[in-house]
């Protein structure tokens with residue numbers, strides 16, 4: 001067996017933290033050796049700290065139950081000394097999150113972040129591993145700025161765009177994506193909630209998710225961007241406009257997409273590109289990588305959230321209903337699991353990529 005990386009989970013008691021622990025319970029490279037959350041949870045066993053908040057379908061893995069939860073803000077040095085890197089998903093203000101992530105990075109502990117606070121820090125890569133693995137090159141400049149040898153911050157993008165960006169990105173290279181209109185239908189776990197904790201969402205749709213539309217329009221441009229002079233320079237196109245709705249679904253964000261191209265492809269050309277699109281995760285056979293990244297369904301009533309969201313470790317993208325549109329060139333739907341591909345799973349895949357490419361090493 002290969003030497004294990006020792007991993008900390010900051011925000012371990014939360015919705016995304018629980019996902020991390022579920023994924024990492026049987027991970028072939030990563031062993032969780034430190035759990036941290038707020039001062040409210042610190043000093044308690046993990047089982048006590050989570051209490052009735054366990055929201056995963058699988059039971060809480062036995063091995064975490066008796067681990068003592070550390071204080072994410074006050075035990076930075078201790079955690080940094082004990083692990084090779086941390087995953088971070090905390091419910092703090094933007095400034096507090098930035099300060100916390102910086103503390104870990106400066107303590108020579110790489111941070112794989114699910115938080116939005118550093119997504120627009122220009123030397124912090126925002127990585128969807130199949131798409132812009134090359135943005136990791138900016139880490140060198142970030143380390144120079146921070147004065148660190150090992151420590152850096154890498155983030156994953158918002159969960160809403162993890163279905164439509166993968167579908168559009170490979171089409172852009174071939175046909176030039178010009179304008180994109182997208183409506184997302186987002187699950188309640190995206191707000192860290194279950195139906196027990198958010199009964200108002202049963203039989204309901206809420207037309208507002210604070211900040212989500214801005215993220216859905218702006219973040220793709222950083223992903224489309226390029227590394228130049230130690231920074232990621234965002235692209236100025238394609239044009240994105242988004243409406244994001246909360247729907248009564250536990251997990252899985254659906255998106256309805258309308259797209260206009262520079263050069264209109266045929267349906268067959270689009271389907272061939274989706275079928276063949278793969279990235280470094282597939283080439284390197286990373287443990288969390290889906291075998292087939294984009295899965296297209298010919299049936300009119302597919303992809304459906306409950307049938308598709310968990311397939312291939314919840315890491316695959318599902319697309320369907322590709323057809324010509326009366327105003328745009330094409331329209332289609334796509335789906336991804338928001339706390340697997342869109343959050344914890346995407347961060348685990350990013351960490352695997354950064355380990356495989358040598359950006360994270362085993363500490364002596």
Ligand code: NAP
Nearest residue numbers: 011013014015016037038041072089090091115190192343
């Ligand atoms: P959550 O369920 O509310 O969990 C929040 C976590 O933050 C808990 O572990 C909590 O610990 C911890 N925390 C709160 N105050 C803290 C403090 N002062 N110091 C240290 N830790 C503190 O939230 P979530 O849904 O997991 O989301 C966490 C982050 O991931 C957010 O930034 C969110 O935007 C992002 N995200 C979520 C999703 C999703 O699908 N849910 C997707 C992508 C990104 P206690 O239990 O001790 O309070």
